[in-house]
Amino acid sequence: MKNLILNTDSYKASHFAQYPQGAEFVSSYIESRGGVYSETLFFGLQAFIKEYLATPFTDADIDEADAIFTAHGVPFNRAGWEYILKTYDGYLPLEIQAVREGTMLPTGNVMVQVINTDPECAWLTSYIETALLRAVWYPTTVATVSKECRNIIARYMDETAGNTDGIEFKLHDFGARGASSEETAALGGAAHLVNFSGTDTLSGIIAARRSYGADMPGFSIPAAEHSTITSWGKDGESDAYANMIAQFGGEGRLVAVVSDSYDIWNAIDNIWGGELKDQVETMGGTLVVRPDSGEPVEIVPEAIERLMVKFGCRVNAMGYRVLPDCIRLIQGDGVNAASIEAILEALKLRKISAENIAFGMGGELLQKVNRDTQKFAMKASAISINGQWRDVYKDPITDPGKRSKRGRLALIRDNEGFRTVRESDLGDRTNELVTVYRNGDTLNQVSFDEVRARAAQQ
Template sequence: MNNMILNTDSYKTSHYLQYPQGAEYVSSYIESRGGDYAETLVFGLQAFIKEYLTRPISRADIDEAEAVLTAHGVPFNRAGWEYIVEQYDGFLPVEIQAVEEGTVLPVGNVMVQVQNTDPACAWLTSYLETALLRAIWYPTTVATVSKACKNIIADYLDKSADNRDGLAFKLHDFGARGASSEQSAALGGAAHLINFMGTDTVSALMAARRYYAAQMPAFSIPAAEHSTITSWGKDGETDAYANMLRQFGGDGQVVAVVSDSYDLWNAIDNLWGKTLKQQVETMGGTLVIRPDSGDPVAVVCEALQRLMRAFGYRTNSKGFRVLPDCVRLIQGDGISAATIDAILAALTALNISAENISFGMGGELLQKVNRDTQKFAMKASAICINGQWRDVYKDPLTDPGKRSKRGRLALIKDVAGYQTIRLEQLAGQQNLLQPVFRNGRLLRQQTFDQVRACAAGQSDIPVSDSAA
């Protein structure tokens, strides 16, 4: 699956025969044309470049691709690929420009621009669309959803808590098992970690380490699942809970226990709230109770009110109720940006602070997104024929929303914010599209800390201008 020649759509293989005579260069761009969110958090290009574009195409790749594609019934540009091997040692003669990863970019703006660097390979720019667009839209969309959730939680903390302490751990990634592939879990999980520091997706840790030089980008805690609780039997539920405290409790320790295997209300009112109450209060750490069924809004509201009756509460400076530090709640079932907002709105109406709860998000984070969530597209916008640049664009009468941009592009930021302009209009302004890849070389490398800093609106961490 690592043959870049085959990392494309079938119809792309015939396009080298379709460009006008004399075509020398094609310039294409990637943008989010709109979608569910007004801004996107750009992420994922560096991972794709490191994994795929810093590896050369080989003659064995060409042989394999020719055998597969000719049997598949489509043309194969063997001469073009052999030229790349002969002239560039198999590295693709293209330049990719992009904004810094971590940029929060309003929709409708160019975030990536691609152009071939050799006039003999004008066909190559658009050939890369399938792989390159997929490498951008998915992690960027996950990062965008995660960022939106962070903004919602931060707003409710501002309303109902004394501070935003703990915000980085308020949304935990539960999505690994629901992702379509291990690679999706890795890239989407890493995208989530731009905004938060809690995950159970181990593959995300590895993606952040491998592609962005992260040391340890996120953390987790010991936690029970239904099998470990129900293996004690219904009559042994109290013993199962006590074992969790005994194994993982202690000063400064946090342990999560799913508590709805049988009767959540009995577990809160009687098992945690009476039988094990002293152990919870004196263990020195924090018990995080996890419901895992029922209507999320109703269950969370009821569970927190019952916990406050069992363990008491204090009132913070804003007049909202807060559980004692020894007990908290995490809701990991049915969580989306919409249900997070609905739960926190309901808690606010009950005078319960958002600091009492954290969330786990699975399929809604890593899987229930697609290219149309943010209407991503890669389109050709300019072509050079016999030394003359021409605009390339589409303007379908039946869907004005699919109108594409024209010309070679630049991205600027001024008092009006980000703007996409034509390259010839730059006139000395800083172009935020900077070369990141050219002819097999990674030209600019960001660490995970730099991506996070960019997403947070900080610019005090310099970006390396060459691959480490």
């Protein structure tokens, strides 16, 4: 699936013959036109450039594309692709500008702009839309959802704990198995790691390392699943739990144990808070109890209250109750931005600090997003014909929300925040769009630490 010529929509193959005579350059842009959130956390373009645009296509790729498009029933611009192969050694003659990754950008602003660099390839700008838009909207949307969750958690930690210590481990990525592909898990998993350091999505770690030079951007702990508990049998539930402490407990260590295989209340009241209470309190680390069924807004407060009955609690400086350091809870079922807020609000009403809980988020984090979550689009905004630039735009009377921008664009930042302007009106102001790709070269690369730092500042 790495043939870049085939990484497009079928109808794109015929577009080379649809532009006006004399067309030399086409300029297009990507924006979030609105959506669930008023801002987006831009991330993921560098990974696409390194994975797809930094490798040239070949004669074999052209032959494959020719055969497939011809059999498929659409024309193939073989001459155009052969020209690129001969003139640019198979690298795409494009220039891509983008806002710095990690930037929180209000919707309605240009975040990426692309233009062909060779007047013989005016058709190429739009041809890359399918792959480029997909490379931007998905990781950006996941990063945005993850950032919103962090903002919610931070607010409740400030209110109920007086600080946000350890927030980087308050939302754990459980989404690998629910993603539609390994590449989806990799891109989405890396996007989550912009905001947090907890993950079980190894693919996201690899993506952050390979595309952004990260060292070790995410961490996990030993954790039980239902099969490793239920394989001991119902009568052996206590032994299964004791084995987890024996195998993974110790000074400064954390171990998570799913505890609802049979009866979560029995597990809390009589096993963790009864038979194994001494082991939990003396192992030197932290047991993280995991409920995995039921209505989270009801189950989580009840579970923490029961743990406090058995293990006690203290009252922090903000007047909220906190479990002893030896025990905590993680909720990983039914978790999304809305349920995180509902759970934390329910805890707050019971005077329970957000310090007591972490969350695991799976499909809602990596899979339950789409291009319309933030209304992403890539549109042509300018064309040069015989040396004359013209605006290109759409303005459908049936949907003003789909009105597109006109002209070559620039992004500025002033006292009012980010604003999109015409490139010709930039003057001496700094363009926040920087060139990240040109004719096969990856430019102005960013490290994962830079992306994280930029996201954290906003």
